[in-house]
Amino acid sequence: DAKTTQPPSMDCAEGRAANLPCNHSTISGNEYVYWYRQIHSQGPQYIIHGLKNNETNEMASLIITEDRKSSTLILPHATLRDTAVYYCIVKYGTPLVFGKGTRLSVIA
Amino acid sequence: DTAVSQTPKYLVTQMGNDKSIKCEQNLGHDTMYWYKQDSKKFLKIMFSYNNKELIINETVPNRFSPKSPDKAHLNLHINSLELGDSAVYFCASSQIETIPTYTGELFFGEGSRLTVL
Numbered sequence: 001d002a003k004t005t006q007p008p009s010m011d012c013a014e015g016r017a018a019n020l021p022c023n024h025s026t027i028s029g030n031e032y033v034y035w036y037r038q039i040h041s042q043g044p045q046y047i048i049h050g051l052k053n054n055e056t057n058e059m060a061s062l063i064i065t066e067d068r069k070s071s072t073l074i075l076p077h078a079t080l081r082d083t084a085v086y087y088c089i090v091k092y093g094t095p096l097v098f099g100k101g102t103r104l105s106v107i108a
Numbered sequence: 109d110t111a112v113s114q115t116p117k118y119l120v121t122q123m124g125n126d127k128s129i130k131c132e133q134n135l136g137h138d139t140m141y142w143y144k145q146d147s148k149k150f151l152k153i154m155f156s157y158n159n160k161e162l163i164i165n166e167t168v169p170n171r172f173s174p175k176s177p178d179k180a181h182l183n184l185h186i187n188s189l190e191l192g193d194s195a196v197y198f199c200a201s202s203q204i205e206t207i208p209t210y211t212g213e214l215f216f217g218e219g220s221r222l223t224v225l
Binding site for chain 1: 112141149150151152153156164198200213214215216217218219
């Protein structure tokens with residue numbers, strides 16, 4: 001799997017957009033970008049995934065650069081319940097391999 | 109209804125004992141997994157079963173033996189428990205559209221915290 005690089009931690013004010021970056025400069029053409037999050041002591045939760053195009057669902061938006069070497073997960077209106085570790089994963093043909101992720105703290 | 113359920117949620121036991129963790133999914137998925145999250149919070153895949161057949165077996169000691177009686181269940185049995193086995197074990201399931209693309213979203217259980225004394 002291609003490796004990903006994420007900042008270890010970020011803060012975001014409640015109600016503001018949280019923009020979580022991920023670098024995956026060695027991504028292969030058939031590898032997808034996945035985002036999961038893990039709220040304290042719970043099992044990881046799927047957020048969104050994409051290949052080339054930007055994606056949006058009820059939880060978040062995923063912006064993938066044209067060269068696919070980086071992406072950004074956007075939580076449009078962060079709440080305190082969005083405080084979690086967010087994992088960016090790129091993969092094809094193998095199950096999820098989790099890195100260290102970004103610990104997002106949403107502050108009131 | 110819980111989609112992926114694990115039992116027990118907490119397990120405290122002595123070194124050398126044998127223990128099992130059970131996992132059941134009611135999503136109709138064909139693939140199930142066991143992940144281990146250690147004290148440093150790294151999540152590592154251990155096993156994956158597709159339609160009751162083992163398809164992934166990472167470098168895990170032989171003391172760990174998964175059993176899949178049907179595609180809705182994947183149990184994890186651990187023999188001769190060691191201190192280093194203390195961790196949170198997560199079960200997950202997904203629907204694999206085609207192998208080996210594995211593009212299906214994973215649904216995780218709430219975890220089973222194992223403490224070996």
